[in-house]
Amino acid sequence: MTAKLEFDRVSKSFGKRLVADDVSFEVNPGEFFVILGPSGEGKSTFLRMVAGIETVDSGTIRIDGRDITHLPPNKRNVSMVFQNYALYPNMNVYRNIAFPLKMQYFPPEEIEPKVRDVARILGITEILDRRVSQISGGQQQRVALARAIVRNPSLFLLDEPLSNLDARVRFTARAELKKIQRDLGQTFLFVTHDQKEAEALSDRTGVIHQGRFEQISRFSELYDSPQTRWIGDFVGDVPMNYIAGREDGVDGEVGFRPEWAEVGEGPQSATVEVSERVGDSALLLCSTPEGRKVYLHSLRSYAIGTEVHFAIHRRIFFDSNGARRRLPDEVGSAGLPGDSPARADAAR
Amino acid sequence: MTDPAPSSDRPSVRTPPRAPAPSRPVRKWQWSQVGLYAAVVAISAFLLFPIYVIFLLAFVPQKYTFFAARPALLPPSLTLANLQAGLSTAGSPFLPSLYLSLELAFMVGAIAILIGIPTAYGLSRLSARLAYGLTTVMFVVNMLPSITIAIPISVQFIKAGLYGSPISIALTQELLALPITVFLLVGAFQGLPKDLENQARVDGASRIRAIFGSLVPLIRPALVASFLLAWMLSWDESTFALILYNPSNPPLAVEIFLSATGRGSVIEAVAFSFVATVPVIILVVILQKYLKGEDLAVGVRG
Secondary structure, three states: OOOOEEEEEEEEEEOOEEEEEEEEEEEOOOOEEEEEOOOOOOHHHHHHHHHOOOOOOEEEEEEOOEEOOOOOHHHOOEEEEOOOOOOOOOOEHHHHHHHHHHHOOOOHHHHHHHHHHHHHHHOOHHHOOOEHHHOOHHHHHHHHHHHHHOOOOOEEEEEOOOOOOOHHHHHHHHHHHHHHHHHHOOEEEEEEOOHHHHHHHOOEEEEEEOOEEEEEEOHHHHHHOOOEHHHHHHOOOOOOEEEEEEEOOEEEEEEEOHHHEEEEEEEEEEEEEEEEEEOOEEEEEEEOOOOOEEEEEEOOOOOOOOEEEEEEOOOEEEEOOOEEEOOHHHHHHHOOOOOOHHHHHHHO | OOOOOOOOOOOOOOOOOOOOOOOOOOOOOOHHHHHHHHHHHHHHHHHHHHHHHHHHHHHOOOOOOOOOOOOOOOOOOOOOHHHHHHHHOOOOOHHHHHHHHHHHHHHHHHHHHHHHHHHHHHHHOOOHHHHHHHHHHHOHHHHOOHHHHHHHHHHHHHHHOOOOOHHHHHHHHHHHHHHHHHHHHHHHHHHOOHHHHHHHHHOOOOHHHHHHHHHHHHHHHHHHHHHHHHHHHHHHOOHHHHHHOEOOEOOHHHHHHHHHHHHOOHHHHHHHHHHOHHHHHHHHHHHHHHHOOOOOOOOOOO
16 A cells, blocks of 8 residues: 655745745655755645645645545545644543544454554553653654554655654664664655755655755765755755866856865865864865865864865866756766766766 | 653653751741731631621521621521521522523533634634634623613514523623633634644544544633633623513522512522522532643643
8 A cells, every 4th residue: 555646746835935836756655755955945844735734836746646636634544743743632642543543433443453553563562551741752753653654544744753852762763763664665755854864764855945856866866966056065964065167168166075085186275274083084174275165084184274285086067057067077977867986986 | 650751862850969958947937928918818808708798697597687786797606597488488489590590501601612612713723813803803792881782682582582581591691701712712722733633634533523532622621611601600690681581580690689679588689699609619619620731731742
């Protein structure tokens, strides 16, 4: 019962704020699809439109080819985990998990084994009698997940379900979530602003910006092969570096990740402004003669004010609109975005 | 509920080491405290004195109160004779009036809840400003003197053939009770996290079941409070009742008024006015445990 989700030219705005601008994309059956974007981009609205608790201005949303755009939420057979878990505070854990089954008029003798089953999977059997106010945040998250799983929906929608957890619990919950998704083999649509979550969980990630997907790809490709300058800035611990460049008769910017450059010898030069040890190497924040800030990795630290030279062995060219422009010497990899380091060597 | 989830992600709250207690707990009275308590006692005495006088009139033999030149302030002896006289007079009007008043009060309370829930839910889903404006408009009836409304309403009830029926009094009293109910319930609905309803909808509940299955149980304290208010408002209300009552069976408040102003015995009326407080007390005692909202605080993070 794993479903395919399609957005077909969906638009949605709140007053002047455009949240979805003619968006089309598909989530394949059994796929873990992450919508990634900075806070305030209206990412949750996508989930809410799929769940039916937010209307769609125009366009069509389909699940397994069936148009659900205007169905009420209770007729869509999707499960949603809200950011705050929205557990029913007047019910204990058991009744919270049983609620969706009760709403579908399952007979009580069928509800009990289903609830116990899913509680066992999530390891919350011992707390079934507790009130939801008496359990920890991690347990609340699992109860919310159990309630989503118990009704066996065709699609799971998760709205930053890990963001309310402490760092340590979040890590284990993340691994657990991925395992559960694999075991269920169900389609997950997951919203987050946290790149690490997207990287750890997603089969594919769509990065949303100003109501449009800037790029939909495997997470590694977002990092290695950003299609726009904005993605280069947004993805990664530090933004991509840019220096002015002219390629193929076009003015624009050359972008490169810190690890795509080698400090030592090279045609480029920059002055070290900050040198920070990271493990057994150093991260340098440097200033180029044109006044651009670039981050570089180096094997050793440098004193502030030192002039360093570096060579860029892999680069991406963006035109003046911030869109990627394929260079003639990377034609070999043009057909396949997501260059591996080996291919980066070839481009050198 | 022995051990509230001592799991790794919730830091257990440790009580700080206690400072050594003084060998003898000495409570020092400040003059300001003395003054405060004196004021509390004085104001309470002032407010409770009329009720005390009614108590004396109701349960002290008439020779010490009604027929005494200087009525006793402390009861020399207590009696149930006044109450019994009121009950045993042939065709005593008080018991039927008591039943009618109970009927009216429960009707007003129930109708307030039945109409109040959907109205308040609808208002709570509007923008806060619009909801506030509309709720205020509902209070217009409460702002006008009851008498200006009672007369046109009586005319309508006469035309409808409902004049003098309990439902006509109940519906009119509802005009006063409903705005308060709606006001309380709108606030209660607005205080709930919106995602609870959304969650119920996604979990497969129709809108009606989402409201009654997941939201209404959470506003129980507000429901109980507004039921009590509506109930007591009807119990006390006498202006509408006085204009709309059926002379053969007036509500208790009206009957007491009529008795005290010449139709019957003043003492019996006073005795019954004291009895009239009993159902209110019973109701409050029964319902007060539902007024607590202990399960509302948690359950939703963020």
